[in-house]
Amino acid sequence: MPPERVPIPPTFYADDTDAPFDECMVCDQPLRDGSVDYVIEKGFRSYEGYDVEETVFGYALCMPCHATLSNSFSDASAQRCSSFLNEHMDLPERTAALLPSTEDVSVDPSDWTQQCVVYGTPKKDLEEYQLLAHCRGEKMLVTHLPLMIGGPAIEALVERLSNETLDELGGFRDEHFGVPPELQQNLQGPVLA
Ligand SMILES: [Zn+2]
Numbered sequence: 001m002p003p004e005r006v007p008i009p010p011t012f013y014a015d016d017t018d019a020p021f022d023e024c025m026v027c028d029q030p031l032r033d034g035s036v037d038y039v040i041e042k043g044f045r046s047y048e049g050y051d052v053e054e055t056v057f058g059y060a061l062c063m064p065c066h067a068t069l070s071n072s073f074s075d076a077s078a079q080r081c082s083s084f085l086n087e088h089m090d091l092p093e094r095t096a097a098l099l100p101s102t103e104d105v106s107v108d109p110s111d112w113t114q115q116c117v118v119y120g121t122p123k124k125d126l127e128e129y130q131l132l133a134h135c136r137g138e139k140m141l142v143t144h145l146p147l148m149i150g151g152p153a154i155e156a157l158v159e160r161l162s163n164e165t166l167d168e169l170g171g172f173r174d175e176h177f178g179v180p181p182e183l184q185q186n187l188q189g190p191v192l193a
Contacts, residue, residue: 040059044129
């Protein structure tokens with residue numbers, strides 16, 4: 001079955017334009033014409049007791065740039081992360097549980113991002129979380145993505161990264177995000193796609 005495609009939900013829009021991302025953050029490849037698949041990653045932070053949520057970062061990366069970044073992970077980092085994720089996630093099961101069993105029911109992609117994909121923590125109980133989506137042109141593909149990963153699971157992944165990989169990701173961050181150092185702690189770039 002080909003993946004469901006839905007319009008990109010506003011949660012995945014670029015904050016500065018309030019519209020879907022136009023280009024790859026790294027190579028400026030246009031994304032809206034559908035010539036290349038891309039991932040969107042956004043990080044959010046909420047404040048306990050306040051009904052406010054702010055975007056900490058957000059970007060789109062074309063698949064070739066995403067692959068380049070993933071390949072910069074050391075073998076040890078990649079292996080430790082994937083065995084951690086395999087231990088905690090069953091992606092085919094997740095997809096089967098989320099996708100409606102009949103074609104009459106329309107897909108609601110927000111169902112995909114209500115709980116941390118690793119620990120199952122509900123979004124409302126998380127101070128920090130990241131969202132990840134796979135898009136093509138103006139559509140989001142609904143597969144085992146989109147997903148939400150909470151702060152504690154991100155930390156667990158980061159602990160499994162080698163210093164070499166952390167340096168790579170740090171360099172990527174410094175080059176592409178103008179974020180203040182106190183917010184950088186959990187901005188590790190796309191660890192999961
Ligand atoms: Zn690119």
